[in-house]
Amino acid sequence: MEEFTKFVRGGILGPIKKWGTKWSLWPVHLVTACCGAELAHAFACGYDGERIGALNYGIARQTNLIIVEGAITRKMARVLRITWEQMPDPKFVIVMGACGLNGGIFWNGYNLVKPSEVVPVEFFIPGCPPTPEALLRGIRQLQIKLDKGVAENSVSFSEVKAEKGKKPRILPRGVKKVSLAPCIVIAREKEVEWELGKNLCEKLKVLGRAVITARNRIALKVDPDKLRSSAMKLRDLGFDHVKSVNVVDAPNEGKFIVEYWISSYSVKELMPVLINLHSEISRREPKISSLSDIFPSADYLEREMQDLFGVEFVGNPWKGRFLLAPDAPEAPLRKDFKLQEEVYVGD
Ligand code: SF4
Known part of the structure; x- marks a missing residue:
C-alpha cells in the first residue's frame, strides 16, 4: 500500500x-x-x-x-x-x-x-x-x-497510551484569556435630534442618570434600591414589557451590571423606544429586586440570569434550576468560572 x-x-x-x-x-x-x-x-x-x-x-x-x-x-x-x-x-x-x-x-x-x-x-x-x-x-x-508543493498527508498517527481503565479523550484545549480591566460603557451621551427622547429624559432624571444613547434609545442608570420605583414610573409612562434581561460581569471592578430592556406594545409613539434600565450590584452579594410582578415578561429572563450568573432576583418566585441541568455547575457564565482543563490527545 x-x-x-x-x-x-x-x-x-x-x-x-x-x-x-x-x-x-x-x-x-x-x-x-x-x-x-x-x-x-x-x-x-x-x-x-x-x-x-x-x-x-x-x-x-x-x-x-x-x-x-x-x-x-x-x-x-x-x-x-x-x-x-x-x-x-x-x-x-x-x-x-x-x-x-x-x-x-x-x-x-x-x-x-x-x-x-x-x-x-x-x-x-x-x-x-x-x-x-x-x-x-x-x-x-x-x-x-x-x-x-505536493498534496501531502497532514496526519501522522501515533499511539497514545491511555490511563489504565480509561479511554483516550479527544477534547479541545482551554484558552485562558480574561480581560484585565474590562471597560464597560453603557450610557455615553450623544447629540441626537429626538424631541420625545429629550422629554422622556427630563421625566426620568429624578430617578437616576438618564441619557440618550441613540435615536429611540435611552439608558437609565439607577441605584439598586430605586430599581423598582423606576420600573413603576416607566410603567406609568406607558412602557409595558421587558424585552430582555442581561447581566454583565465585571470581576475586576467587583460588580455585576443588571440591565432590563423595556419597551411598549400599547402606546404607539413609545413602540420604537427602548429603555435600558440598569443598576450595579456588588459581586460579593449579588442580589437585586425582581421586576417580574411589574413586568411579567421579565420573569423567565430573570430565572435564566439567576441560573447563568448566580444573581438572585429577590421576589421572583422561582427557586430551582431553570435553564441548566440539575447537576450543572453554579453560575457558568461568570468570567471567573473555572472550566475543566481539556487537552487533545492524538498526533
Ligand atoms: S464577528 Fe462574525 S463576521 Fe466578524 S469575523 Fe467573527 S465570525 Fe466573522
Whole structure:
C-alpha cells in the first residue's frame, strides 16, 4: 500500500494527482459563525466559487477542505476536530474572519478557542467578515500552494497510551484569556435630534442618570434600591414589557451590571423606544429586586440570569434550576468560572 501511495504521489501519476486535488477542493459544510454568510455569498451565483473547482459538500468523508467561518467556541472546537479527523488525506484548513485569527470581537470571551490550536491551518483570511472575493482568493492561494508543493498527508498517527481503565479523550484545549480591566460603557451621551427622547429624559432624571444613547434609545442608570420605583414610573409612562434581561460581569471592578430592556406594545409613539434600565450590584452579594410582578415578561429572563450568573432576583418566585441541568455547575457564565482543563490527545 505504501509503495502504491509513493507511486501515485511521486511517480508518473504525481502531477495528475496534484492537478486533480487542486481543482477538486471540496469544503465541508461547517458553518460556525456569521462569516458563514460570506461563504454562502462566495458560492452563490454572483461569485460562483465552483468555477475554481470548490464545491461545498455535506459529508466530511468526501471532502478535503475545511473553511472555518469565524469564531470557534469550546463546544464547536470538538466538532471541528472530529470533522477534520473524519476527512481523508490530503486535507486542508482555511480560517476566515478576525474571530478565527485571534478572537475578533470575542477576544476576551471565556469560551473562545483558536482554530489553529485544534487543527493545522494553511491560510488565514483577515476581515470581519472577509469579503467573498477574499475567500476565493484564499482558495486560489491554496491552489497555488498545491501547485508548488505536493498534496501531502497532514496526519501522522501515533499511539497514545491511555490511563489504565480509561479511554483516550479527544477534547479541545482551554484558552485562558480574561480581560484585565474590562471597560464597560453603557450610557455615553450623544447629540441626537429626538424631541420625545429629550422629554422622556427630563421625566426620568429624578430617578437616576438618564441619557440618550441613540435615536429611540435611552439608558437609565439607577441605584439598586430605586430599581423598582423606576420600573413603576416607566410603567406609568406607558412602557409595558421587558424585552430582555442581561447581566454583565465585571470581576475586576467587583460588580455585576443588571440591565432590563423595556419597551411598549400599547402606546404607539413609545413602540420604537427602548429603555435600558440598569443598576450595579456588588459581586460579593449579588442580589437585586425582581421586576417580574411589574413586568411579567421579565420573569423567565430573570430565572435564566439567576441560573447563568448566580444573581438572585429577590421576589421572583422561582427557586430551582431553570435553564441548566440539575447537576450543572453554579453560575457558568461568570468570567471567573473555572472550566475543566481539556487537552487533545492524538498526533
Ligand atoms: S469575523 Fe466578524 S463576521 Fe466573522 S465570525 Fe467573527 S464577528 Fe462574525
